[in-house]
Amino acid sequence: MELRQLRHFMAVVTHGGLTAAARAELIVRSALSTSVRNLERELGAELFDRTGGTAGSPAGSPRPDRGPRRAGARAAQPGGGGTPRPADGI
Template sequence: MDLRQVEYFVAVVDHGGVTKAAEALFLAQPSLSQAVRQLERELGAELFDRTGRHLVLTAAGRS
């Protein structure tokens, strides 16, 4: 885990989604999604419940 991944995670939470966070960070949306998924793999926990087009923080994500 590195600081960049944490920054990306916080941006997704703050902006309410990956697309808006990617725009704010001047990143491509797939790159941001991949970084968040990598963070989840490294932590061994899903941080978001991905239901449909919405992201909802899981208990692990809130922690």
């Protein structure tokens, strides 16, 4: 696991999707997607539910008891669409 992969994961959550995250990280979308998939493979868990968009899976969700919930807070609201949204608990 590399720090870069964790940064890419957080960028997807923070920016609401792969395209915006890739733009923010100044890399192409395919490289970002590969980085996140490699992280998922190393962890042995899917961090995003990719059916109909890129939504947070239970494994990719921040724990509610671990500080402020900043990442994905906007996407967690009703009508957030297919953007990453943390699920409840791990």
